[in-house]
Amino acid sequence: PYAFHQSGAWFSIFCLGFATLLSSMTIGYLVEATGWAEGLMTAADFGEDQALVTPQEDGDGDAQGQDGFSDQTPPEERFKIRRTKYEMTELCGIFLGVKVPKESWFYRFASNDGKVHTYRTFLEWGFILYTFGSCWLYASVFASTLSSLVPMPFPDRPEFKFCWSQCPMKKVDVCNDGCAEAQGGICEKDPAFGPYCWNSYWAFIGLFAVLQTSLSTVNLNAFKNLQILMSAMSFVSIAIMILTCLVGSATDEGANKGANEIPPFKFGGLMNIITSGLFAQMCHQGVPTVLVLMKEKKKARNIFGAALAYSLSIYVLLSFVTSFYFGPKTNPIITLNWSTYTGGAAPGDPVPWWASMLAFIVMMFPVISVTACFSLQIICLAETVYWMLPAVKEPMLDPVHTRMALRVAWSLAPIFCSLFERDIELILDFNGLFGFFLAYFTPCFLQLAARAECTLRFGSTAKRNPYSDRILSHPLSVWLLIGLSVVLFIVVFGQVVDTVILHH
Numbered sequence: 001p002y003a004f005h006q007s008g009a010w011f012s013i014f015c016l017g018f019a020t021l022l023s024s025m026t027i028g029y030l031v032e033a034t035g036w037a038e039g040l041m042t043a044a045d046f047g048e049d050q051a052l053v054t055p056q057e058d059g060d061g062d063a064q065g066q067d068g069f070s071d072q073t074p075p076e077e078r079f080k081i082r083r084t085k086y087e088m089t090e091l092c093g094i095f096l097g098v099k100v101p102k103e104s105w106f107y108r109f110a111s112n113d114g115k116v117h118t119y120r121t122f123l124e125w126g127f128i129l130y131t132f133g134s135c136w137l138y139a140s141v142f143a144s145t146l147s148s149l150v151p152m153p154f155p156d157r158p159e160f161k162f163c164w165s166q167c168p169m170k171k172v173d174v175c176n177d178g179c180a181e182a183q184g185g186i187c188e189k190d191p192a193f194g195p196y197c198w199n200s201y202w203a204f205i206g207l208f209a210v211l212q213t214s215l216s217t218v219n220l221n222a223f224k225n226l227q228i229l230m231s232a233m234s235f236v237s238i239a240i241m242i243l244t245c246l247v248g249s250a251t252d253e254g255a256n257k258g259a260n261e262i263p264p265f266k267f268g269g270l271m272n273i274i275t276s277g278l279f280a281q282m283c284h285q286g287v288p289t290v291l292v293l294m295k296e297k298k299k300a301r302n303i304f305g306a307a308l309a310y311s312l313s314i315y316v317l318l319s320f321v322t323s324f325y326f327g328p329k330t331n332p333i334i335t336l337n338w339s340t341y342t343g344g345a346a347p348g349d350p351v352p353w354w355a356s357m358l359a360f361i362v363m364m365f366p367v368i369s370v371t372a373c374f375s376l377q378i379i380c381l382a383e384t385v386y387w388m389l390p391a392v393k394e395p396m397l398d399p400v401h402t403r404m405a406l407r408v409a410w411s412l413a414p415i416f417c418s419l420f421e422r423d424i425e426l427i428l429d430f431n432g433l434f435g436f437f438l439a440y441f442t443p444c445f446l447q448l449a450a451r452a453e454c455t456l457r458f459g460s461t462a463k464r465n466p467y468s469d470r471i472l473s474h475p476l477s478v479w480l481l482i483g484l485s486v487v488l489f490i491v492v493f494g495q496v497v498d499t500v501i502l503h504h
Contacts, residue, residue: 001334004319005327007273013316019277023284025472025481026440027308028301029447030088030287030474032473035079036359036450036464037086037094040457043080078458079465085292087384088285088442089127089379092120095449124388126437127285131381133431135414138370138377140422141333142208145366147200148336154199201422208371209415215375216382216407226372237365238318240358241334244341245325251344275425275492280315281308282439298466335457338362374411382406429496433489440485444478451475 004012086094097115100106109116145406294300322337323330331337341362343355385406386399421427454462464473471477 001319001322001328002324002332003273003276005330007321009320009323012273012319015273016277016280016312016315019274020281020308022438022481022484023278023281024301024308025477026286026303026443027284027304028469028472029443029478030091030284031291031297031300031304031445031467032080032465033091033095033446033450034086034288034291035081035467036454036462037091038084039079039354039451039462039465040094040454041084058343076466079195079454079462079467081291081297081467084146085288087288088438088446089120089123091450092442092448093117095446095453096120120261123437123442126385126434126442128381128384130431130434130438131377132410132414133427135374135377135381135411135435136417136475137427137431138374139205139208139368139415139418140424140427141370142374143201143204143418144422144424145333145336145363146204146207147197148333149339149363150204152196152200152203154196203420205415205419211371212374212378212411212415213408215371216373216378216411217404224480227376229251229368230372233361233368235367237335237362238314240280240362241338242318242321244338244358245321248344249321249325252461274488275428275435278432278435278439279309284439284443301467301469306389333366335362335366378407378411382410385410386392426496429492432492433496436485436489436492441482444482447473448475 009016050268091116093111096119097111097113097117099115100110102114106116107114111117290304291300294303322334326337338359341355341359343352343358345351382403386403386411389402405453451463454465
């Protein structure tokens with residue numbers, strides 16, 4: 001909602017829709033590449049010692065394996081996705097590796113298939129850094145939320161609760177209505193209550209560090225019930241925010257009436273909405289897992305597109321009603337706006353119990369959400385790093401203790417960064433740089449490389465597979481998307497540099 005208001009209503013809707021379209025296209029490219037990988041790995045004359053998958057049966061009882069097809073097999077059957085899951089890094093290993101001759105100096109870096117997998121390694125580190133940035137964001141949201149809601153025994157505590165978010169301290173262009181009103185009409189670059197806010201923030205960062213280092217040692221299955229609770233709470237919280245803002249916009253005639261406005265276009269907020277849209281609609285790393293579980297895989301492209309369209313509608317609805325109601329007071333952490341929710345009670349009158357309950361549910365949602373997400377992401381990140389260690393292949397390391405050590409270390413690293421930088425906009429911009437490679441560039445490269453290799457191997461009939469779209473899968477469409485991604489990446493990179501210079 002904050003990025004929505006900063007960019008303007010119609011401009012934000014356009015940008016979010018455009019980001020959804022790009023994500024839908026690139027997810028389709030991942031599905032296509034998976035189909036081509038299935039056909040290539042199960043080719044009749046592919047040597048068993050080179051095969052990357054083992055024969056197994058799919059849900060229809062069809063055997064898949066090295067001798068399952070002949071060169072005359074139609075593309076609809078050859079490139080049919082069955083039960084083998086290909087992660088993005090595996091697809092990069094199959095299609096984006098560079099074959100080098102044995103006499104080459106680079107052959108010492110080649111794997112058993114004789115290829116140098118530079119891009120696969122680059123993507124693995126991209127996933128690591130993207131996850132790192134996400135966890136950095138989660139730590140900042142946790143501490144910022146609680147420091148704005150929970151009074152701490154530090155001197156110079158301000159009367160109002162928006163320590164960090166209502167008037168970000170190290171920015172020049174924050175003199176908006178919300179900031180000026182919160183400080184009694186005086187807009188300052190470095191408010192007098194800054195020391196209290198930082199001390200409170202650091203205290204909750206310390207609490208988050210203790211909590212997460214403990215949770216990082218827990219088995220992944222233990223988070224099942226927490227995930228169910230988090231999903232249910234997210235729907236409830238979103239519904240509460242939408243309904244209370246709709247009712248407030250229709251009935252409020254008091255001081256907040258002047259906030260009911262959203263500029264239609266505001267190009268100064270372009271970077272905010274681009275990185276927010278990318279972060280919100282990026283689910284590519286989960287596509288392989290969902291894909292193998294689908295019964296009707298031919299409809300995978302449409303199913304993923306429908307899921308993204310649904311999330312887009314929720315984002316637009318939530319962002320529109322909240323930024324319309326709060327106007328320039330829209331908070332970067334939107335749930336903090338409910339700290340002053342009174343359920344319509346007049347100033348001086350007691351707040352109804354149900355209003356306090358609704359406000360508590362909304363404000364605690366990000367705290368519970370980021371706590372669970374942080375732990376899950378750290379466990380996956382540590383596992384990725386573990387399998388990248390050369391000593392694992394020997395094996396020279398104790399698996400249990402090494403995994404635990406990596407989880408604790410990677411838990412503390414993003415929390416340490418959040419001690420010094422808590423600006424959500426900057427963290428989102430930082431994460432967006434890696435998101436471009438994971439969500440846009442890599443799927444495009446995989447689609448082009450897989451199409452070319454399978455065409456070379458099986459002939460012109462392999463230019464398309466059952467998951468291809470006549471227009472969106474055309475090489476011109478793919479290259480157009482790559483060009484747009486390059487332009488957006490350059491713009492976001494420039495924004496990150498400008499923001500860092502402005503802060504420091």
